[in-house]
Amino acid sequence: MPKILVVDDEREILVALEDLLEDRYQLLSSTSPVAALDIVRANPDLAVILSDQRMPEMPGNVFLAQARPHSDADAILLTGYADLSAVVSAVNEGAISGYAAKPWEPEALRAMVAAAVERHRLRAAVRFEQSAFAGLMKASADQISVLDRQHRLIRGNHDQDGTVEARDKDEAALASGSYSEEDLQSGDDQDERWTRIRRIPFGADGAERHLLKIESDETERRRAARRLHQAEKLQALGTLAGGIAHDFNNLLAAILGNLELAERALDKPDRLARFLANARSAAGRGSAITRRLLSFSRQRDLAAETFSPDEAIRDLEELVARTMAGRVSLALDLQADGAIHADPGQFELAVVNLCINARDAMANGGEIVLSSARAPAPPELGDAGDCIRVSVRDTGTGIPEHLRDRVFEPFFTTKPHGEGTGLGLPMVRAMVEASGGMITIDSRIGEGTTVSLWFPRVEPVDAIRVAAAAEAPTPSLRVLAVEDDAEVRAVLVAHLTGAGHQVIEADGAQAALQALESDAAIDLLVTDYAMPDISGLDLFRLASEHRPGLPAILVTGFADVEDGTVPLPVLTKPFTGDQLKGAIARVLTAAD
The missing domain is CATH 3.30.565.10 (Histidine kinase-like ATPase, C-terminal domain)
Structure with a gap:
């Protein structure tokens, strides 16, 4: 119940006012303005002060002026005299919201007091909202701002983004309603910064329309989500490990066993072909499991x-x-x-x-x-x-x-x-x-x-699917094959020569660069990714300086290196001859 202080030096007036208002309000009263000042100081939650003007200790306008530093209550002056100078003084120094002449009309005075109570409530609500917003802006790590319809900063804890793009997005939010966006600012995995911007319009259309913008740094949340996602993957991989080890032992037993049987059947072509096909099938299954494990376990950005x-x-x-x-x-x-x-x-x-x-x-x-x-x-x-x-x-x-x-x-x-x-x-x-x-x-x-x-x-x-190279023959090429592992290089060269290509071998990047400088007829570069001197990707960049536009294929056993993550086609180890032919067909199609 709102609290009201009534001050009048005549007891009968106080009784009349109490009878008029006590059913709606909690009333405090005093016949002394001096004593009333103590009541004001002791009751900071007063909603309204109703004061007489003509009192022996001090006039009402002076009392209200002295009360003002201690209370934000609405004030109404009661006067039985047409003393306009006192009313003006009460307005200027006592901040009164109205005055009523004695004798008053009961319902009119009730309405005046009710309006004063409501004004006090609204002021308190506004102060609360202002205080809460100011506290939020001060304590929040977010960047908070309120813009008017002309994009002027009304409230904020940071400088406003005045770019054309930002203004366009602000206008879109004002026109269509609130929306959020997340923006990757810059940098690699360590330096990247993610920002979420929420735009919330409020107020009536026209000049009263305003926009609340909240910009949050989402970088740590994003990184935490990525770490949690990766931890769950690793836990799942731990569960997979036992079963996969068992399966790989079976696959290796099949591969080694069939190769041993193939050695014993060198003079029996049909049996030799069957044993080699079994070994290749088992190796292919192992390759598929490994590739899927690497793909599943790798850390990657979350994107739909x-x-x-x-x-x-x-x-x-x-x-x-x-x-x-x-x-x-x-x-x-x-x-x-x-x-x-x-x-x-x-x-x-x-x-x-x-x-x-x-x-x-x-x-x-x-x-x-x-x-x-x-x-x-x-x-x-x-x-x-x-x-x-x-x-x-x-x-x-x-x-x-x-x-x-x-x-x-x-x-x-x-x-x-x-x-x-x-x-x-x-x-x-x-x-x-x-x-x-x-x-x-x-x-x-x-x-x-x-x-x-x-x-x-x-x-x-x-x-759009590209036909397999086995079904789309390619011309004979002069191919530079770069691989530091001699056994893998031998397989790569055998596949290339078997497909009708001329091959220049290199066991590393330096030898490959020398070959490129001395042989202008090289049509294609096929290079391993992980090499001891420089990577295959860096080799491709250096080769492009000598031979701009030279087609290239990157061969790798790493799951993180795949089509779309590097600027050239990728062939994943282990690979078959047909897969190599398909990669060559794709790179030549792209070059055309």
């Missing part, structure tokens, strides 16, 4: 792309199968009929994590079904249209109902101590929600669990 979830899952199939360690069977049922827009690396990690969780729920064996389908969007996603549902179903123990929501809490895990971080499912949910989707869990004790990821469906992106 449009891709087919079915293709991503098929690429992961062999890797996921290794996590089962022979205890659990894995089946695929992929019928997505469309694409999704998400971060591919996070999607892969989500699938692996869900499969590991499903495996751990079946200590005595069972089956995991990894499926995808086109389905109507759940009601929670509103009018999102059709979705792609990616599901992992197990036949395990199930999740108790009281734990189903908690599994998404960071660091909560149902696994024994030391066997889980409690970060897998929260990261999966964050990934799918960042893609505009949602995650659901259907579980029954003793029957199993189905975890479904719902993504808004998008149309696939058409890809």
Whole structure:
């Protein structure tokens, strides 16, 4: 209830005012303006001071002027005399908001007091908002600013960005509503700076329209998310290690065994071909596993792309199968009929994590079904249209109902101590929600669990595919082959000469540069990436100074070096002769 102080030297007037106002307000009263000053100092929350003008100790305008330094209460002067000079003084020094003549009309005075109480409330609210905003700007690490319709800085804790691009974005926000953007400022992994800018318009259209801008440094959050993402990958890779070591031992046994058998069958062409084909098949499987492991484990920026979830899952199939360690069977049922827009690396990690969780729920064996389908969007996603549902179903123990929501809490895990971080499912949910989707869990004790990821469906992106070189013959070329490993170089040279090319060999960058200077007829550079003197990429740059436009292929065993990350085509080790032919065909097509 608002607090009001009434001051009048006549007791009867005080009683009349109390009768008029006490049902709506908490009243304090005094017949002495001197004593009333003590009341003002003791009650900083006064909403209104109602004072008589003619009083023996001091007039009302003087009392209100002395009260003003101690109170922000609204003030009303009561006077029975037409003393305009006193009223003017009260306005100037006592900051009165109005005056009423005695005798007053009750309802008019009630309305005047009510208006004064409301003005006091609004002033207090404005002061609170101003204080809160000032405190926010002072304490916040964010850059906060308020701009008017002419882009002038009204409030702020930093200088305003006055570029044309910034003004255009401000105008767009003022016209269409608030929006956010994240901007990579500059630098490599160590120096990069990410800034998030939120633009929030407020106020009526026209001159009253203003824009609140909040610029946040998102660099540490981005780096933390990347580190957490990578840590989850490494934990998943640790789970994969046992099964993969077992499989690689099997593959090596197959390779070595078939090569030994091939040596014994040199005089039997049919058996020799079969043994060599078996060895090559086993080596190819090992190469595919290694390539997928390197791709899965590498640290990369998180960025959404449009891709087919079915293709991503098929690429992961062999890797996921290794996590089962022979205890659990894995089946695929992929019928997505469309694409999704998400971060591919996070999607892969989500699938692996869900499969590991499903495996751990079946200590005595069972089956995991990894499926995808086109389905109507759940009601929670509103009018999102059709979705792609990616599901992992197990036949395990199930999740108790009281734990189903908690599994998404960071660091909560149902696994024994030391066997889980409690970060897998929260990261999966964050990934799918960042893609505009949602995650659901259907579980029954003793029957199993189905975890479904719902993504808004998008149309696939058409890809331009280059025909394999085996189907598109290339002319005979003079090729400079650079490789520091003699055994690998011998294989590379054999593939090139077998394809009809003339080959100049070099065991490093210096020998390659000498060959380029002395032989102007070289048509193509094929170079290893990791060499002891300088890298193949640096060699290509130096070679381009001698021979601008010289086609080149970079050969590497590193997963981080791939098409799109370097300015020339990449051939990943180990490779086949047909793959080398395909790379040559692609680089010659690009050169044309």
